[in-house]
Amino acid sequence: MPELPEVETVKTVLKNRIQGLMIRDIDVHYERMMDEDTRSALIGQTILDITRFGKYICFMLTDVILISHLRMEGRYFFKTEDEPLLKHEHIVFHLSDGLSLRYHDTRKFGTFDLRTYQNYLSTKPLNQLGKEPFDIDPKAFYEALKKKHISIKTALLDQTLIAGIGNIYADEILARVSIIPHRYTDEITLKEAKEIVFAGIDILNAAIASGGTTIRTYVSQLGVSGRFQLKLKVHQREAEPCDTCGRPIVRTVINGRSSFYCTKCQKR
DNA sequence: ACCACCTCCTGATCGC
DNA sequence: TGCGATCAGGAGGTGG
Numbered sequence: 001m002p003e004l005p006e007v008e009t010v011k012t013v014l015k016n017r018i019q020g021l022m023i024r025d026i027d028v029h030y031e032r033m034m035d036e037d038t039r040s041a042l043i044g045q046t047i048l049d050i051t052r053f054g055k056y057i058c059f060m061l062t063d064v065i066l067i068s069h070l071r072m073e074g075r076y077f078f079k080t081e082d083e084p085l086l087k088h089e090h091i092v093f094h095l096s097d098g099l100s101l102r103y104h105d106t107r108k109f110g111t112f113d114l115r116t117y118q119n120y121l122s123t124k125p126l127n128q129l130g131k132e133p134f135d136i137d138p139k140a141f142y143e144a145l146k147k148k149h150i151s152i153k154t155a156l157l158d159q160t161l162i163a164g165i166g167n168i169y170a171d172e173i174l175a176r177v178s179i180i181p182h183r184y185t186d187e188i189t190l191k192e193a194k195e196i197v198f199a200g201i202d203i204l205n206a207a208i209a210s211g212g213t214t215i216r217t218y219v220s221q222l223g224v225s226g227r228f229q230l231k232l233k234v235h236q237r238e239a240e241p242c243d244t245c246g247r248p249i250v251r252t253v254i255n256g257r258s259s260f261y262c263t264k265c266q267k268r
Numbered sequence: 269a270c271c272a273c274c275t276c277c278t279g280a281t282c283g284c
Numbered sequence: 285t286g287c288g289a290t291c292a293g294g295a296g297g298t299g300g
Contacts (some may be wrong), residue, residue: 032276055294071294073278088278107277109294125295150271159295167293255272257293274298282290 002070004132004164005207007055014057014076014101015050022046022096023061030090030108038114042066042093054129054163058120065120067113068103074110077102132164133200142193145185152188152196153181154255165200169207171235171260173199180266181252181259192268234260 002010023045028034045061052058059066068074077089079100085092091103091112103110113125120126130136144161145152155161156170165173174181176199179192188196233243238251242262252259 069294071276072292105277106279107293109277111295128295148270154271157294256274258291270300272298272300275296276294278292280291282288284287284289 002055002072002074003166003169003207004052004055005169005204005210007052007057007070007164008208010070010076011050011052011057017078018047018095018101019049020047023093024096025094027092027094028090029085029092033090033103033105033108033110034112038066038112041114053126054132054159055166056125056129063116065115065117067111067115067120067125069111069125070105071107071109071111073107074103074105077104128160129163130159130161133162133197133204136162136197138194138197139190141197142188142190145188145193148185150185151181151254152179152183152185153257153259155185156196157255157257162200164204167257167259168232168235169200169203172203172233175234175261175266176203178266179268181254181261183268234262236260 023042026034026039026042028036028039041064042061045063047059047061049060050057051060055069057068057070059068079102081094081098081100086102086104088106089102089104090108093101093103095101115123115126141162145155148155150158153170153174156165156173157167171181173196177192177195179188179196234249237249237260239248241247242249242265245262245264247262247264249260250263252261
């Protein structure tokens with residue numbers, strides 16, 4: 001599941017590869033993912049830049065902006081035109097250098113939204129987005145948490161509160177600061193809110209750096225998935241011993257999401 | 269207004 | 285072996 005670091009990696013690879021190219025044509029193989037109006041508006045447009053907001057990728061084109069969200073399993077691949085279409089390649093962008101950029105998404109959850117330079121920041125989904133850990137003011141974050149009565153785990157996944165964190169890094173951040181995921185937001189102190197923000201910055205940066213090392217690999221393989229292994233402390237490690245105390249990591253469900261934590265180290 | 273829960277979708281995995 | 289049930293999850297939508 002791509003979160004901010006993976007999306008940053010994908011954005012960087014895409015930018016290095018296709019900035020300046022023109023979209024000659026587009027094949028849509030799953031209509032619900034992109035309507036004909038969007039498709040036709042994109043054809044003939046040049047890719048001036050590629051940017052990222054939280055987990056959203058923005059293709060900044062000549063006249064319009066295409067906002068792409070990978071959700072859980074979206075991936076981009078570069079292929080030559082003669083390579084056969086795979087089952088889960090739903091959108092194929094034919095580029096002016098003769099290559100095709102293919103959007104691959106097993107579960108079809110990914111989204112594409114067409115916006116203008118005029119409205120893209122003032123309409124959904126970007127106008128709903130909170131600040132990223134890098135930009136957020138810890139005091140403001142604390143105040144926002146205080147106004148709510150939800151679990152801190154749920155809060156970290158709320159993209160309007162803080163952008164870019166998904167299920168994996170939410171668990172990892174809480175493990176780092178020794179806070180139990182069930183802890184209510186209105187009980188989080190200013191000191192703890194600061195710790196959460198700083199841990200978030202640190203963990204996301206480490207993940208981006210780890211992704212950065214794989215960028216070269218992905219480029220040479222013509223694939224862009226943004227997946228890489230960062231050593232995880234708790235996430236997806238149910239029953240494995242905690243690195244710190246050796247107790248088995250516990251899995252629980254919070255607001256419908258798997259949450260992994262150490263019952264001894266994460267007490268507060 | 270706020271928050272819990274449902275929905276989209278497919279493949280992997282599990283139990284019988 | 286095979287089949288149905290269950291689960292995974294980001295974010296928008298719904299309903300209490």
